Amino acid sequence: MPLVKQGRLTTDLFVHVADGTELPGDGAILVTAERFLADPEALLRRAGKTGVVWPNNRDLDALVPYLDRLAAVALVFPTFRDGRAYSQARLLRERHGYDGELRATGQVLRDQFVFMTRAGFDAFEVKKEADATAFAETMKRYSVFYQPTGDGRVTALNRRMQQRHSESAGQ
Amino acid sequence: MTSPLEQKKIRITGPSVVTANRTWDGAVVYRTAQKGWSTELTEAAVVSTSDDARALLAEATADDVGAVGPYIAPVELKDGGKIKPGNLREHIRAKGVTIDIQVPA
Amino acid sequence: MYAYDELDRTLINERVSEFRDQVKRRLSGELTEDEFKILRLQNGVYLQLHAYMFRVAIPYGTLSSKQLRRLAHVARRYDRGYGHFTTRQNIQYNWIKLAELPDALADLAEVGIHAMQTSGNNMRNVTSDQWAGVAPGEIEDPRIWSELIRQHTTLHPEFSFLPRKFKIAITASEHDRAAVKIHDIGLRLHRNADGETGFEVLVGGGLGRTPFIAKTIKPFVHGRDVLSYIEAILRVYNQYGRRDNIYKARIKILVHELGIEKFAKEVDEEWKQMGDSELRLDHAAIEEVRSRFFYPAYEKLPHMPDELKQAAHDPLFERWRKNSVAPHKVQGYAIVTLSLKPVGGPPGDATAEQMDAVADLADKHSFGEIRVGHEQNLALPHVAKRDLPLLFKALDRLGLATPNVNLVTDIIACPGLDYCSLANARSIPIAQELTRRFANHDTAGLIGRLHINISGCINACGHHHVGHIGILGVEKNGEEFYQITIGGRADENAQMGTLIGPAVPYAEVADVIEDIVEAYLALRDRPEELFVDTVKRLGVEPFKERVYATR
Numbered sequence: 162m163p164l165v166k167q168g169r170l171t172t173d174l175f176v177h178v179a180d181g182t183e184l185p186g187d188g189a190i191l192v193t194a195e196r197f198l199a200d201p202e203a204l205l206r207r208a209g210k211t212g213v214v215w216p217n218n219r220d221l222d223a224l225v226p227y228l229d230r231l232a233a234v235a236l237v238f239p240t241f242r243d244g245r246a247y248s249q250a251r252l253l254r255e256r257h258g259y260d261g262e263l264r265a266t267g268q269v270l271r272d273q274f275v276f277m278t279r280a281g282f283d284a285f286e287v288k289k290e291a292d293a294t295a296f297a298e299t300m301k302r303y304s305v306f307y308q309p310t311g312d313g314r315v316t317a318l319n320r321r322m323q324q325r326h327s328e329s330a331g332q
Numbered sequence: 333m334t335s336p337l338e339q340k341k342i343r344i345t346g347p348s349v350v351t352a353n354r355t356w357d358g359a360v361v362y363r364t365a366q367k368g369w370s371t372e373l374t375e376a377a378v379v380s381t382s383d384d385a386r387a388l389l390a391e392a393t394a395d396d397v398g399a400v401g402p403y404i405a406p407v408e409l410k411d412g413g414k415i416k417p418g419n420l421r422e423h424i425r426a427k428g429v430t431i432d433i434q435v436p437a
Numbered sequence: 438m439y440a441y442d443e444l445d446r447t448l449i450n451e452r453v454s455e456f457r458d459q460v461k462r463r464l465s466g467e468l469t470e471d472e473f474k475i476l477r478l479q480n481g482v483y484l485q486l487h488a489y490m491f492r493v494a495i496p497y498g499t500l501s502s503k504q505l506r507r508l509a510h511v512a513r514r515y516d517r518g519y520g521h522f523t524t525r526q527n528i529q530y531n532w533i534k535l536a537e538l539p540d541a542l543a544d545l546a547e548v549g550i551h552a553m554q555t556s557g558n559n560m561r562n563v564t565s566d567q568w569a570g571v572a573p574g575e576i577e578d579p580r581i582w583s584e585l586i587r588q589h590t591t592l593h594p595e596f597s598f599l600p601r602k603f604k605i606a607i608t609a610s611e612h613d614r615a616a617v618k619i620h621d622i623g624l625r626l627h628r629n630a631d632g633e634t635g636f637e638v639l640v641g642g643g644l645g646r647t648p649f650i651a652k653t654i655k656p657f658v659h660g661r662d663v664l665s666y667i668e669a670i671l672r673v674y675n676q677y678g679r680r681d682n683i684y685k686a687r688i689k690i691l692v693h694e695l696g697i698e699k700f701a702k703e704v705d706e707e708w709k710q711m712g713d714s715e716l717r718l719d720h721a722a723i724e725e726v727r728s729r730f731f732y733p734a735y736e737k738l739p740h741m742p743d744e745l746k747q748a749a750h751d752p753l754f755e756r757w758r759k760n761s762v763a764p765h766k767v768q769g770y771a772i773v774t775l776s777l778k779p780v781g782g783p784p785g786d787a788t789a790e791q792m793d794a795v796a797d798l799a800d801k802h803s804f805g806e807i808r809v810g811h812e813q814n815l816a817l818p819h820v821a822k823r824d825l826p827l828l829f830k831a832l833d834r835l836g837l838a839t840p841n842v843n844l845v846t847d848i849i850a851c852p853g854l855d856y857c858s859l860a861n862a863r864s865i866p867i868a869q870e871l872t873r874r875f876a877n878h879d880t881a882g883l884i885g886r887l888h889i890n891i892s893g894c895i896n897a898c899g900h901h902h903v904g905h906i907g908i909l910g911v912e913k914n915g916e917e918f919y920q921i922t923i924g925g926r927a928d929e930n931a932q933m934g935t936l937i938g939p940a941v942p943y944a945e946v947a948d949v950i951e952d953i954v955e956a957y958l959a960l961r962d963r964p965e966e967l968f969v970d971t972v973k974r975l976g977v978e979p980f981k982e983r984v985y986a987t988r
Contacts, residue, residue, distance in 0.1 A: 179854060199633045242475055242558070244598025248675050251595050256710065260628070273475055279594035291467070302455050305448040307588040310595070317444040321725055356464055357534035358488035397466040401484050401858075410680060419915055425486050429855040431783055431865045 162292035165285040166262075168300065170293045172234040173286075175233060175264075177210055188235040191235055198215035198223060203233075205230045214266065221252055228259045233284070238267035247280045274299045279312045342387045346418070347409050349376040350392045351425070352402035360425045361399050363392040369399050373426055378407065382434050438499045438645055438806055439584050448592070449551045454482050457539035464536065479597070481527075481555035482538060486858050491516075492534040492555040497565040497583040497607075498526030498809040502796035505807050509792035515541045522777060524849060525604070525902055526564050526809045527555055531856055550669065553591055558599045560590035560671075564606045566614030566772075566812035570732070571818045573766040576626050577634065579609035581727050582663065585718065589664050596671045600678035601686035603671070604643075607636075611929070616811060618642050618651045618931035621688045622670060624663070635659045638967045640670060640693030640700070640932075644897035649689040650931050652697045654704065660723065665716040669708035673700070697914045706925040733804035733819050738769025742823035743828045748934075754829050756878065760840040762825060771822050773803075775815040775832060776839040776847065780876045784850045784864045785813030794835050802828050814842065814890075844881040845889060845954065846872040849900060853893030853910065854917075860893035862910025862917035862943070863926060867891055870947045875954075882885045884954060887968045891926075903927035906953060907934045908946065917943040923980055924972035925952065937981045941988070949984050956983040 164173035175189045182194050191212035197204055197213045202213045205227065212233030215224055224234070234253060235271065236246035246265070253259040265277050266285040271292035278300065287293040306314050315323075350363035354371075361374035370376065379385045383406050392402040406418030414426040417423040424430060441449075463473040482494035493508065500508075508528055512520045515537050516530040523529055533541065542552060553561055563583040570578040571601075586605060590596065596603075608615040609626040617623030623639035635657045642651030658666045674688045693701045749755045763772040775795065778784045787795070793816060799807045801815035802824045806904070808815060814838075820828060832838035841847045848871060851857065853864030868891055873880050890904030894911075901907035907922035917938035925934030941949050952969075960979055961971045 173838070241472075242598055243680055244558075244596070245676055245680075247595040247598065248672050270472060272455075276592075276594040276597055303451045303592070305444045305451065307448075307591055308593055317448075318722055318725065320444060321442070322721060325725075353484055353488070355470075356536045358484065358532075360487060396470050397464070400470050420917070421486070424855060428487070429865075430863060431855055431869060 163287045163290050165287050165296045166283065167173050167250045168297045170290075170296070175210070177214070185235065190231065191233060194219065194224070197227075201227055212262065212264075213319055217243065217249065221249060221257070221277065224259050228253070228257055233262035233264055235264040235286075236282075238265060238269060238273075241268040241270050241273055247276065249312060250277070250280040250282055271295055271299050275303055279306070279310045279314070281311055293304070342386050342389065342404060343382050344379070344404060344406070347378050347380050347415075348385050348404050348418075349373070349378055349407050349415070350378070350385075350388045350402050351405045351422070352392065352399035355396075355398060355400050361404065363388060367391065367395070368394075373407070373417065376407070376415060378409070378415060398406050438501060438731060439496075439580070439726075440731060442729065446546070446549060449549065449553075452480075452551060452553055452592075453542045453546050455665045459853045460535060460539055473966070475557055476661060477535075478540070478557040479554060479559065480538075480542070481552035482533075482535070483556060484858065485531065485852075485856050486854075487856070488532045489535055489538075489543070490515050490856070491538065491552065491655055493528050493530070493550060493552045494555050494562055495527050495550075495809050496587055497563060497569065498811075499569075499580060500565050500807045500809065502799040502805040502807065504548045504550055504791050505796040505799070507550060508712075509789040511544060511653075512789040512792065513543050513956070514544070514876075518790075519782075520792070522785045522787065522809050522813050522815070524813065524851075524898060526567070526811055527854075527942055528809070531852070539626075543580045556602075557597075558601050559597045559603065560586075560593065561602055561604045563590070564585050564604075564615055564620075564685070564811060566608060566610070566765070567808040567814075567816045568614060568818070569609065569685075569774055570730075570769075571765050571770075571772055572672045573764055574610060574612055574856050575766070576609045576628060578730065579607040579615075579624075579626050581730060582624070582626065582660070583607055583635075583725070584726050585664065586667065587898075589667070589716070596675060598681050599671070599675055601683065601688075603674075603688065605667075607733065608883070612628070613931075614791060616903070616927040616931070617902075618929070619900070620651060622667065623651045629657050633659060636663055636924055638666065638670075641689040643687050643689040644900060644902045645687075645692065646895050647693075648897070648902045648933050649693060650933075651689075652692065654697065654701045661718045662714075662717060665711055665714040666704075666708055668714075668716055669704045669711060671706055673703045677703075677982055685746075705735070719725040733806075735767045735770060735937075738821055738823065739824075740768050742769070744823040744826055748826035748829075751826075753825060753833075756882070757833075757838050757840045758825060760844070760882070761838070762820075762840050765819070769822055771820050772808070773817045773825070773827065773828065773832075774819060774821045775817065775837040777814050777837070777839055778847050778872065779836050779839050780846065780872045781869055782836075782872070784848045784868050784872075787815070789801060791835055791837060792816070794831075794838070798828065799830055799881070811849075811885060812843075812847065815985050840878050841872075841881055844878075845875045845884050846881055847885040848872065848889045848891060849904070850891040851893050851898035853891070853899075857893060859896055860910065861895075861912040862893050862919065863892040864893040864899060864908075864910060866959075867908060867910075867919070867943070867946050869899045871950055872884075874947050874951055883964070884958065886966055887954070888927075889950070889977065900927065901925075902933045903931060905967075905972075906950065908950075911940055913940065919943070919946050921946075921953070921984075923951060923977060926969055935977045937977050938985050945988070950983045953980055956980050965977045 187209040210232035214235040365377040483490040626638040639651035808816040854860035877943040892899035892901040903925040922934030
């Protein structure tokens, strides 16, 4: 599965570990929420990086206490039409201040890259290789954004206000 | 005319065809026996068993580039093998709207 | 009306480029239909019986003459020379080709028109009423708030894949012409005891298989908090709305299943956690949008101009004036409704020629502005009263002066089985026949205000549930049948109609409606008692008896 991080195709350092299988030594792992919550301290004490795959139909409350120690949180789009992970992503970034890797998994397609990035995702398990290589190009599609999210992009309203101020300042 | 988009179990009760809309322009088309699409109902492949219908639909559905939203539609077979639409919905699709489009001035 | 700036136009153009790329990838096979479908829906492109259908956004039903001309151009160049105005103030084209859509969108983008989110599981057109900004007694122009909400919800990264579609309507008058109570969120603009502007927020209204009237979730949300409060509602809905069954996925089901109190609590909890939100609208932000709404430089005109006095002897003009002309908040002006319901015609349609002509008339008589109403009629919102006689003649020549606004022949109908792949039965021919049965406008005038709504299936795009008379097409053994309801209303006293009896076949519908109207005329206690009030007073029994006595 191609991984896009920092805007381009890259090697995935993390390995998804299925429930019931042994942890692969000190490597970076992504485990399910059940496995993680069964013994979070043990998993976080590992030498290697630990991340959690959080289902999209579960509240984030149980995850929040561990955010500052997790190396990655993966959220899920069971189909690209199921948009619950967008809310989860924004809450993790903007309400809970999570600043580790936030990964989109599931049916991750080119035409949702801009939305996902704006919602706070910075890593993408992209379904199709062609989409992955087109990531940087796709992100250039839009330069105007109406609503503020945690992504730091200046909203249209702010640009308008700035323009007004500079206009009146110039008088 | 309950929308065939809600068809779940495929069971036909008489001669049927597979119909869809052509992808690039939306025109009504019918699946032919040559694995193509035709705008002419007369060129449609006619099936008469549920198994054949399912097979034709599966094969048509795989041709996603050519046409969109295929489903099974009933037809009537007239003397001489002429194929006619089998219900009002298919009649409208084959012949056009039943109203006069021109808004009187 | 609102003037798009460089930023708005850039966004529209970026959207067109994106869609052009998506269409290319679809036609080449790089995108399957399963992957493409929602992308085209998010640009208003449906697949119908005969062809694709293209739904173009007319934000809160306001158009400039330049824009209307461009809509006419699209009808001529890419379609079959006509368009259909919808129950959500948009326009639909029925014969568009997917391969030509990017070009059509590019042509529309040049005049600031787009088709963003006119379909799909996202925020749809934020509608208002077609008299917004000019009706007497309005608190303030609700379209300013519609525009603020439109911008906030356009390409919103968090809320573009909701469980289902989401519709908001705003009213700013005592009499609700925007049908807010049958929307997912209804907003009633008003002032609180301290004179501050804010909204009563209602949620969970909607028609379709499980109709509900919206319930009040908060009696007053301050204007500056309206975006953050809507954000809280959407976030709760996005996370908890059902995704397992498309017929149970609207917010009305979530509100119903949780109960309004629990739902309100969830929203308040989320809203509280949002804290001092970036979405709080300060005065400058609101004024920024307000400043880009242009209002005409009205002249000082007399209340009763000579032209009007002179024309009063013309009975045809007078009949039209009394029916189609409504008072304006500025003296000497009027709001003129252009009926798109000619006798024998499909309701809500206009030809490209009519659209061009209306654009010219708008330039001459309405400061270049046109409105679209959810009753599927047009309006010219700034007509000087002295121009009415001239305007009437011009409209009459165009077939746009049928004096039947709000009368029995002012029918709201969905496209039905003639166009729509979801339909069980036809609706337009029913409407056409009804206009023929009641073609005598004086008779229609005597009957009085009577809203007939026709839907070709339970999805209720014709809003039949809230029609004074509602007609719903169903299928029985391959034949078209119709259920009739009476007593529904869409306004501030919104309620669903009551079924009067078993469904009747296609050929009998017009007879049944005639029977119902005859029953009303016999039963009303005075001529001014509206049909819907007679039904309220007497219930459905007397009507049922009349209709089913010989059936």
